[in-house]
Amino acid sequence: MAYTIAEKILLAHTDKKDIRPGEFIEADVDVALGNDITAPIAIEEFKKAGFKKVFDNKKIVLVPDHFAPAKDSRSANQCKILADFAKEQNIMNYFEVGCMGIEHVLLPELGLVLPGDLVIGADSHTCTYGALGAYSTGIGSTDLARAYADGKCWLKVPASIKFIYKGKLDKWVGGKDLILFTIGKIGVDGALYKVMEFSGPVIRKLGMDDRFAMSNMAIEAGGRAGLIEPDEITKKYMAQFKRKPKYYTSDHDARYEKIYEWDVTGLEPQVACPHLPSNVKPVSQLKDIKLDQVVIGSCTNGRISDLRIAARILKGRKIKSGLKLIVIPATQKIYLECVKEGLAEIFVKAGGVFETPSCGPCLGGHMGILTDAETALATTNRNFIGRMGSPKSFVYLSNPAVAAASAITGRITHPEKA
Amino acid sequence: MILKGKVHKFGDDVNTDDIIAAKYLVSTDAKELGKHCMESISPDFSGKVAAGDIIVAGKNFGCGSSREHAPLAIKGCGVSAVLAKSFAAIFFRNAINIGLPFLETSDVEKIKEGDLLEIDLSGGIIKNLSQNSVYKTQSFPGFLQEIVEKGGLMKWVAAKKER
Numbered sequence: 001m002a003y004t005i006a007e008k009i010l011l012a013h014t015d016k017k018d019i020r021p022g023e024f025i026e027a028d029v030d031v032a033l034g035n036d037i038t039a040p041i042a043i044e045e046f047k048k049a050g051f052k053k054v055f056d057n058k059k060i061v062l063v064p065d066h067f068a069p070a071k072d073s074r075s076a077n078q079c080k081i082l083a084d085f086a087k088e089q090n091i092m093n094y095f096e097v098g099c100m101g102i103e104h105v106l107l108p109e110l111g112l113v114l115p116g117d118l119v120i121g122a123d124s125h126t127c128t129y130g131a132l133g134a135y136s137t138g139i140g141s142t143d144l145a146r147a148y149a150d151g152k153c154w155l156k157v158p159a160s161i162k163f164i165y166k167g168k169l170d171k172w173v174g175g176k177d178l179i180l181f182t183i184g185k186i187g188v189d190g191a192l193y194k195v196m197e198f199s200g201p202v203i204r205k206l207g208m209d210d211r212f213a214m215s216n217m218a219i220e221a222g223g224r225a226g227l228i229e230p231d232e233i234t235k236k237y238m239a240q241f242k243r244k245p246k247y248y249t250s251d252h253d254a255r256y257e258k259i260y261e262w263d264v265t266g267l268e269p270q271v272a273c274p275h276l277p278s279n280v281k282p283v284s285q286l287k288d289i290k291l292d293q294v295v296i297g298s299c300t301n302g303r304i305s306d307l308r309i310a311a312r313i314l315k316g317r318k319i320k321s322g323l324k325l326i327v328i329p330a331t332q333k334i335y336l337e338c339v340k341e342g343l344a345e346i347f348v349k350a351g352g353v354f355e356t357p358s359c360g361p362c363l364g365g366h367m368g369i370l371t372d373a374e375t376a377l378a379t380t381n382r383n384f385i386g387r388m389g390s391p392k393s394f395v396y397l398s399n400p401a402v403a404a405a406s407a408i409t410g411r412i413t414h415p416e417k418a
Numbered sequence: 419m420i421l422k423g424k425v426h427k428f429g430d431d432v433n434t435d436d437i438i439a440a441k442y443l444v445s446t447d448a449k450e451l452g453k454h455c456m457e458s459i460s461p462d463f464s465g466k467v468a469a470g471d472i473i474v475a476g477k478n479f480g481c482g483s484s485r486e487h488a489p490l491a492i493k494g495c496g497v498s499a500v501l502a503k504s505f506a507a508i509f510f511r512n513a514i515n516i517g518l519p520f521l522e523t524s525d526v527e528k529i530k531e532g533d534l535l536e537i538d539l540s541g542g543i544i545k546n547l548s549q550n551s552v553y554k555t556q557s558f559p560g561f562l563q564e565i566v567e568k569g570g571l572m573k574w575v576a577a578k579k580e581r
Binding site: 024041046048049078126145150188363364385 | 481490
């Protein structure tokens with residue numbers, strides 16, 4: 001039998017001898033992730049169903065990152081539910097403020113997700129770890145409660161779509177642009193209930209941070225997972241951790257429902273316009289979009305290489321008067337790196353704020369919410385109506401270089417033109 | 419189970435931020451969440467929806483976040499079922515897991531705002547009483563039907579453990 005990487009990982013987590021797309025399976029999970037918004041419901045459901053002890057305290061990860069550091073007392077209560085449950089169940093992988101970071105950046109940083117793992121997370125951007133060659137997918141709180149009970153998750157085996165990227169990327173173009181371009185081509189349901197497999201010579205040259213940004217947004221096309229076959233770059237990344245990964249690749253004759261092939265030579269930085277991530281245009285077509293706020297951060301683009309690119313553009317410059325620039329390193333480790341490398345100073349001297357790790361404004365939580373008629377450009381992943389605050393506000397999505405350049409000019413701008 | 423209610427129509431790609439905005443995710447209570455259901459795209463929705471009413475939408479309903487608060491909010495404001503052309507994957511499984519009745523149908527364009535529908539869930543039959551017409555849909559595959567019949571995922575898991 002010929003299988004895709006996704007099918008191989010799923011098969012390895014069942015007691016079956018063969019699996020086919022469309023089939024329902026009960027899979028054993030390696031990591032069950034929850035945050036301060038989704039885990040409280042999971043914990044409540046787990047207890048309500050009469051369960052007393054989690055199936056394996058080492059496979060559960062709890063990260064209060066959405067409304068943490070707590071934005072109000074009700075958020076504080078939700079964070080406390082996680083802390084109390086971690087203590088009661090002896091869950092080691094609970095990350096209090098101070099150790100906490102944005103979950104999808106924190107887990108790979110700590111080596112908590114390995115290539116070949118089956119990861120479920122009560123957060124839609126759990127698909128991020130597909131960049132490592134793990135089958136990683138977003139589920140709901142009740143799914144999480146069930147995994148707490150017996151370590152299993154029901155899944156319908158998705159068919160796979162292969163995306164092949166050829167050519168050479170321009171200087172200011174990276175993983176974020178490739179995924180925005182892709183979503184723009186296929187739409188927000190273009191991969192509905194499918195696995196997206198990103199491949200081709202362009203992907204083979206992408207660094208891990210760009211790969212994470214791509215896999216992160218598979219869900220914005222409706223994808224269940226966004227997988228990249230592990231290669232030397234993956235292996236080099238994993239060499240820093242002790243645990244042994246399992247590297248799976250797709251068979252050459254594996255079945256794909258569809259194959260897209262694009263030459264991305266000359267591709268411009270891409271921008272998603274309000275109010276869908278699929279409403280994508282090249283940056284040169286957006287000349288007169290005046291901005292009130294720029295946000296650089298999130299589980300898509302809050303990694304060190306993202307912040308280095310932004311700092312390179314902002315170094316010695318001032319942001320447009322009246323504009324708010326919000327920079328959020330995704331984890332404490334990245335925060336410290338920014339301080340040590342002088343990036344934090346560049347952001348502050350340019351007139352921006354350098355905030356503590358949190359999902360913050362990405363989902364309209366806190367630390368930079370928009371009011372009526374305000375427009376933001378963000379390196380985040382969603383621009384739905386009201387996503388960052390008021391239902392009458394506007395959110396554009398881009399890579400960190402475009403975001404930094406636009407903070408200087410006050411309008412959506414190509415990095416070469418700031 | 420037979421459900422009967424008035425139709426509230428929505429378009430394509432209704433996302434979970436539309437269904438329940440993030441600022442309300444400091445509660446896990448369905449009734450409280452229900453007060454803000456659809457607020458961003460239909461500010462008076464929770465005021466005009468009556469118990470038993472039915473949401474009818476286009477493709478990709480419930481796309482976006484994994485928040486189970488979305489199907490909870492829909493349940494909490496009294497909506498008895500959701501019909502759509504297609505559902506986003508996480509919303510689909512959340513609805514199965516918490517027992518929010520929903521059906522996929524390609525006939526959503528024929529259904530109008532305010533129509534009175536009668537839905538036979540187990541048979542997958544939708545009667546439009548206002549237009550005197552009938553639409554057929556597929557019922558869930560066996561595995562999902564089992565979870566639905568047990569009253570949701572946790573009850574299904576608990577029952578499995580006892581066996």
